[in-house]
Amino acid sequence: MSLSHSLGFPRIGRDRELKKALEAYWQGELDEAGLRAVGERLRAEHWLVQKEAGIDLLPVGDFAWYDQVLTHSLTFGVIPERFRPASGKPTLQTLFAMARGAGRSANACCGGAHDQPLVAQELTKWFDTNYHYLVPEFSADQAFALSWEQLFEEVEQAHALGYRVKPVLIGPLTYLWLGKAKGSDFDKLELLERLLPVYGEIFRRLAEQGVEWVQIDEPILVLDLPQDWKNAFERAYNLIQREPCKKLIATYFGGLQDNLGLAANLPVDGLHIDLVRAPEQYPTILDRLPAYKVLSLGVVNGRNVWRCDLEKVLGVLRHAHERLGERLWVAPSCSLLHSPVDVSGEDQLDAELKSWLAFAVQKCEEVALLTRALAAPESAEVQAALAQNRAIRATRAASSRIHKPEVQARVAAIRPQHAQRQSPFAARIEQQRERLQLPLLPTTTIGSFPQTPAIRQARQALRQGQLSAADYNEAMKGEIRHAVEIQERLGLDVLVHGEAERNDMVEYFAERLDGYAFTRFGWVQSYGSRCVKPAVIVGDLSRPQAMTVEWIRYAQSLTDKVVKGMLTGPVTMLLWSFPREDLPCEVQARQLALAIRDEVLDLEAAGIRIIQIDEAAFREGLPLRQSAWQGYLDWATAAFRLAASGVRDETQIHTHMCYSEFNDVIESIAAMDADVITIETSRSDMALLQAFEHFAYPNEIGPGVYDIHSPRVPDTAEMAALLREAARRIPALRLWVNPDCGLKTRAWPETEAALVNMVAAARQLRAELA
Ligand code: GLN
Ligand code: ZN
Numbered sequence: 001m002s003l004s005h006s007l008g009f010p011r012i013g014r015d016r017e018l019k020k021a022l023e024a025y026w027q028g029e030l031d032e033a034g035l036r037a038v039g040e041r042l043r044a045e046h047w048l049v050q051k052e053a054g055i056d057l058l059p060v061g062d063f064a065w066y067d068q069v070l071t072h073s074l075t076f077g078v079i080p081e082r083f084r085p086a087s088g089k090p091t092l093q094t095l096f097a098m099a100r101g102a103g104r105s106a107n108a109c110c111g112g113a114h115d116q117p118l119v120a121q122e123l124t125k126w127f128d129t130n131y132h133y134l135v136p137e138f139s140a141d142q143a144f145a146l147s148w149e150q151l152f153e154e155v156e157q158a159h160a161l162g163y164r165v166k167p168v169l170i171g172p173l174t175y176l177w178l179g180k181a182k183g184s185d186f187d188k189l190e191l192l193e194r195l196l197p198v199y200g201e202i203f204r205r206l207a208e209q210g211v212e213w214v215q216i217d218e219p220i221l222v223l224d225l226p227q228d229w230k231n232a233f234e235r236a237y238n239l240i241q242r243e244p245c246k247k248l249i250a251t252y253f254g255g256l257q258d259n260l261g262l263a264a265n266l267p268v269d270g271l272h273i274d275l276v277r278a279p280e281q282y283p284t285i286l287d288r289l290p291a292y293k294v295l296s297l298g299v300v301n302g303r304n305v306w307r308c309d310l311e312k313v314l315g316v317l318r319h320a321h322e323r324l325g326e327r328l329w330v331a332p333s334c335s336l337l338h339s340p341v342d343v344s345g346e347d348q349l350d351a352e353l354k355s356w357l358a359f360a361v362q363k364c365e366e367v368a369l370l371t372r373a374l375a376a377p378e379s380a381e382v383q384a385a386l387a388q389n390r391a392i393r394a395t396r397a398a399s400s401r402i403h404k405p406e407v408q409a410r411v412a413a414i415r416p417q418h419a420q421r422q423s424p425f426a427a428r429i430e431q432q433r434e435r436l437q438l439p440l441l442p443t444t445t446i447g448s449f450p451q452t453p454a455i456r457q458a459r460q461a462l463r464q465g466q467l468s469a470a471d472y473n474e475a476m477k478g479e480i481r482h483a484v485e486i487q488e489r490l491g492l493d494v495l496v497h498g499e500a501e502r503n504d505m506v507e508y509f510a511e512r513l514d515g516y517a518f519t520r521f522g523w524v525q526s527y528g529s530r531c532v533k534p535a536v537i538v539g540d541l542s543r544p545q546a547m548t549v550e551w552i553r554y555a556q557s558l559t560d561k562v563v564k565g566m567l568t569g570p571v572t573m574l575l576w577s578f579p580r581e582d583l584p585c586e587v588q589a590r591q592l593a594l595a596i597r598d599e600v601l602d603l604e605a606a607g608i609r610i611i612q613i614d615e616a617a618f619r620e621g622l623p624l625r626q627s628a629w630q631g632y633l634d635w636a637t638a639a640f641r642l643a644a645s646g647v648r649d650e651t652q653i654h655t656h657m658c659y660s661e662f663n664d665v666i667e668s669i670a671a672m673d674a675d676v677i678t679i680e681t682s683r684s685d686m687a688l689l690q691a692f693e694h695f696a697y698p699n700e701i702g703p704g705v706y707d708i709h710s711p712r713v714p715d716t717a718e719m720a721a722l723l724r725e726a727a728r729r730i731p732a733l734r735l736w737v738n739p740d741c742g743l744k745t746r747a748w749p750e751t752e753a754a755l756v757n758m759v760a761a762a763r764q765l766r767a768e769l770a
Helices: 017-026 032-053 068-075 092-100 108-114 150-160 172-178 188-208 227-240 257-265 284-288 310-327 351-356 360-375 380-398 405-412 425-436 453-463 469-490 549-557 570-575 585-605 626-644 666-671 687-694 716-729 748-769
Strands: 058-060 123-125 132-134 165-170 213-217 246-250 270-274 294-300 328-332 514-517 524-527 530-532 536-542 562-568 610-614 652-657 676-679 700-703
Touching: 017 032, 032 058, 032 150, 032 360, 058 150, 068 092, 068 132, 068 150, 068 165, 068 172, 132 524, 150 165, 150 188, 165 172, 165 188, 172 188, 172 227, 188 227, 227 257, 246 294, 257 284, 270 328, 284 310, 294 310, 294 360, 310 328, 310 360, 310 380, 328 360, 351 380, 360 380, 405 536, 405 585, 425 652, 453 469, 469 549, 469 748, 536 585, 549 562, 549 585, 562 585, 570 585, 570 626, 585 610, 585 626, 610 626, 626 652, 626 666, 687 716, 716 748
Parallel strands: 058 165, 165 213, 213 246, 246 270, 270 294, 294 328, 562 610, 610 652, 652 676, 676 700
Antiparallel strands: 123 132, 514 536, 524 530
């Protein structure tokens, strides 16, 4: 018999119970015992639903108070000096201080010395997901010691409930890879030998608890690895193999490619591969895998919300089963951390749409059904389930809410010239300068102004039916008036309407496009207690009517200054949604691009002279493997250009991206051919501008001169210095002056104070350069 297992289940709870408990605890409204009780209840519930779904081997260690990488840091004693408690024994307070920072030291031993605020560990994206983990901080003299009992306690809880479980650990190489060497410059790989004994200790403890299998996640095996890291894998696992417990190495988010032989031959008992992301690994893997090993095939997509094509998957599984027998295990592609919890609670979706969706619970059911189908292909239950799956797929394949001939015809009619502005930048910019009459170093902002409690309350009242649409619109117009007045008073050159009416830069547009659907409970953890609820692309996408024109036109009617229209770009729309699986991403991007193009043209027709198309997610869409980069960059750039290129030369197109690691994509960003790009640089002290020393960015650029992620108000001299720095690398004629991102998370007082100084800095530089 093949075995079904799950690599991890979402920890947040179907109603975000963990989020609510954490926030109550941080507010002091729930004590530690109360928080722990919520965690215990959630773990028990999640094992139960997975068991009831039919999963044989359940994960432990997928629960985390904040983040699973942080749990490992505590487990290994990787606790930066500034958080280290006097007693030496970390507590939940230590954990949350590492995650969120703290007002003052958790270390009470040395009086005032530690009274400065403690900076949290850095957060960064977990591979190519929207989950963020806390980056371990390693020092050159880093010691490792088993320091946290959570995993063993959770195994005990599961055993007490009678479950057969498989603890999940992040493997030593992946753990080191994810961390950062701090202080002196050293190679973190040198820490491996010191780290491995702690793994040994963990395996021995788990074996004592009666654990048979342990899952060791080594997703870095799907990356381009330097040779010394590849070598380290063999070294590490040769040592680990001496420890007790059977070991399954789990890889996901991509194919093993050049690491296939390495992964297949590590001296462990099993290997999990992701056949959703990298189906081409099968059947190659069969010839490479030693005959004693278990092969776990990840066949149900852990990263999206669609039901699995059971018969297609079953074809592969049957073939593997013939070769491997009970050495074949069946699983989701990756941890279900990245999918919402349970679709059965969705009471506002129509039955048809709901029947197309599968969240974590349903994915476990699919895995279990596939496993049963191997054991008893003819059973009536299996046959009925397959027939139902076939019927669901048939309705989707033929559904008119998915397939829209008019949209497909428009996509088919796209020609190269649609992604091409009428004239080259040099000619356009002359016309734009003539028309816009802006000073040297024009000042502007990125789009949003503070989303005040009043704005959020108005939106909530509208949703709950306590405020009419007309009154809501009046309230938002009031916010726009307020924003325009302030910008005029501050002396900004290019104004924005402030985005008061937008809940979120993707959701706002998704709600106004045909082809999107929205769930009520489709939450996915982003980091800590923060969850996102991505919109779902269900069918061909189109724009039934203008989405932003009335707001922008209203803002422009209030002032003689130029108001910049504000849109979200096709790549960001796509990357921050759950995409379709029945259509390539690049086609979905083209559909989105056409919809946005229509909006751009409507704004232009309404007299708007500058239109910004935000592509906040552009860089994070880069594939994990460098060999796939160019393919992505080509279609992403083409989608942006398609959205932007319908306008006349005299209309200025801006784009915005919020990050500073540009060097590797700078040429594609130039190829987007926006007239102006605003980017983040302030947090890295303009380090980004190094990119421009090697590559002459051809168009205009606004390197953010202050960090909006902090309430700190930078002074004029500081921003003037950054601008001087920028002007050394980019001709002043092509420089803009702006903050590094939107201001919606800030409050008005600090926003105004910072912008006063920013405008002053621009004036100072103008005088210096004149
Ligand atoms: N225009 C958006 C804003 O100002 C851009 C947000 C972003 O880049 N994340 O909020
Ligand atoms: Zn931004």
